[in-house]
Amino acid sequence: MPTELKLPNLGENVHSGNVVRLLVAEGDVIAEKQPILEIETDKAAIEVPSPQAGKVVKILVKEGQTIDVGAAVIALEEQGDGKAAPAEKSAAAGGIGVQSPPARAETRAAPKEAPPKEPESPKRKPVEERTPARAAAPAAAPPAPSAVPEDGHRVLVPAAPSVRRFAREIGVDIGQVKGTGPSGRISVDDVKSAARSRVAPQQALPAGASVPAPVLPDFTRWGEVHREPFTSIRRATARQMAAAWSTIPHVTQFDKADVTELEEMRQRYADKAQKAGGKLTVTAILLKVVASALRVFPKFNASLDMEKGEIVYKQYFHVGVAVDTPKGLLVPVIRDVERKNVVELSVELASLSEKARSGKLTLEEMQGGSFTVSNLGGIGGTAFAPIVNLPEVAILGVARTSVEPVFIDGGFQPRKMLPLSLSYDHRLIDGADGARFLRWVAEALEQPFLMLL
Numbered sequence: 001m002p003t004e005l006k007l008p009n010l011g012e013n014v015h016s017g018n019v020v021r022l023l024v025a026e027g028d029v030i031a032e033k034q035p036i037l038e039i040e041t042d043k044a045a046i047e048v049p050s051p052q053a054g055k056v057v058k059i060l061v062k063e064g065q066t067i068d069v070g071a072a073v074i075a076l077e078e079q080g081d082g083k084a085a086p087a088e089k090s091a092a093a094g095g096i097g098v099q100s101p102p103a104r105a106e107t108r109a110a111p112k113e114a115p116p117k118e119p120e121s122p123k124r125k126p127v128e129e130r131t132p133a134r135a136a137a138p139a140a141a142p143p144a145p146s147a148v149p150e151d152g153h154r155v156l157v158p159a160a161p162s163v164r165r166f167a168r169e170i171g172v173d174i175g176q177v178k179g180t181g182p183s184g185r186i187s188v189d190d191v192k193s194a195a196r197s198r199v200a201p202q203q204a205l206p207a208g209a210s211v212p213a214p215v216l217p218d219f220t221r222w223g224e225v226h227r228e229p230f231t232s233i234r235r236a237t238a239r240q241m242a243a244a245w246s247t248i249p250h251v252t253q254f255d256k257a258d259v260t261e262l263e264e265m266r267q268r269y270a271d272k273a274q275k276a277g278g279k280l281t282v283t284a285i286l287l288k289v290v291a292s293a294l295r296v297f298p299k300f301n302a303s304l305d306m307e308k309g310e311i312v313y314k315q316y317f318h319v320g321v322a323v324d325t326p327k328g329l330l331v332p333v334i335r336d337v338e339r340k341n342v343v344e345l346s347v348e349l350a351s352l353s354e355k356a357r358s359g360k361l362t363l364e365e366m367q368g369g370s371f372t373v374s375n376l377g378g379i380g381g382t383a384f385a386p387i388v389n390l391p392e393v394a395i396l397g398v399a400r401t402s403v404e405p406v407f408i409d410g411g412f413q414p415r416k417m418l419p420l421s422l423s424y425d426h427r428l429i430d431g432a433d434g435a436r437f438l439r440w441v442a443e444a445l446e447q448p449f450l451m452l453l
Contacts, residue, residue, distance in 0.1 A: 278346030320369035
């Protein structure tokens with residue numbers, strides 16, 4: 001009897017993927033660990049291997065289809081080589097490696113226990129109805145408490161004129177603010193709390209969106225259009241950037257580093273890195289500088305746990321590097337940067353960048369970062385404000401080096417200046433901390449010997 005092989009666990013918080021390519025056909029005889037299909041998840045393209053040998057009886061998925069972890073992908077028939085036990089064991093383990101039928105059976109069994117509770121579940125219906133009509137959600141949402149009762153007469157809430165004026169200035173309806181003073185009197189702090197709760201991430205909304213999606217006009221009224229669906233990478237990027245932008249109060253600090261001497265040194269030792277298989281770029285040098293800076297400023301190597309009210313200080317230094325690829329932005333992570341020299345970092349950076357561009361990065365190679373570097377200098381620009389990559393608290397942006405006149409020793413000299421942009425989470429990092437961190441990085445680039453101190 002054919003065995004159904006199922007899509008295994010693809011990584012933390014990855015529940016589905018798109019079938020990019022089928023690597024086998026019905027009737028093919030395949031070997032153990034032979035790739036059978038290519039799956040594109042949020043951040044990587046992964047080849048899924050077969051856990052056993054056999055003949056492909058039927059393919060249960062199509063290219064372009066989105067499938068969930070645990071879904072059956074092919075039916076495989078043993079080839080009568082006496083190895084039925086491993087096949088049965090693999091099937092019992094959930095097909096391609098991980099999921100198990102008992103767990104799946106428990107999942108399916110849950111609805112059988114649910115019917116007695118069905119009459120009590122009308123509260124879930126509005127949530128289901130709200131999903132397809134996302135743009136209409138504001139109109140359909142239940143009215144918030146207001147200072148205007150049903151008879152149309154406004155109730156005068158207990159608040160001083162200055163508090164009312166402050167509420168108007170920041171766009172808060174004072175009738176919806178709960179007062180914590182005597183007899184429910186509203187203070188400025190109450191208004192601020194109401195404003196903060198209003199802009200907090202809304203978990204009831206779709207992942208990656210902090211507000212309902214706007215209704216778009218019919219663009220065909222003005223001319224021909226072409227539509228194409230989001231790729232998994234673009235969808236994940238949109239979701240991650242929207243979450244970061246709506247959650248983190250961003251501040252961006254700007255500075256410049258005089259890298260005239262550094263550029264001369266980089267050119268001098270470029271051959272050494274090239275012989276090792278890498279390329280001695282500014283980014284490779286920045287990785288080493290940033291790792292040293294994170295030791296001096298541990299707040300920048302931390303994350304915020306808002307639920308527990310704690311700061312998580314990381315004792316490791318894993319730095320992500322933004323890479324521009326044909327499929328979109330990917331951020332491979334270089335681990336233990338502080339333990340590697342610049343040549344080793346340049347080799348690893350070149351390898352990961354190539355894997356990113358060819359779609360061969362694994363999920364593991366894009367997880368665990370504690371800080372990110374984004375270098376757009378190869379393309380151009382004078383400065384930019386990068387968005388912090390959650391759950392990190394800071395990101396360093398680098399623009400194109402330019403030759404500028406700098407006043408030194410009573411006269412102007414042409415110097416190579418590197419623009420730096422540091423975006424950080426203002427909930428944890430203050431402006432003075434940001435300025436000190438960025439100045440430290442700039443001085444380390446100007447005087448590399450400082451890193452040894």
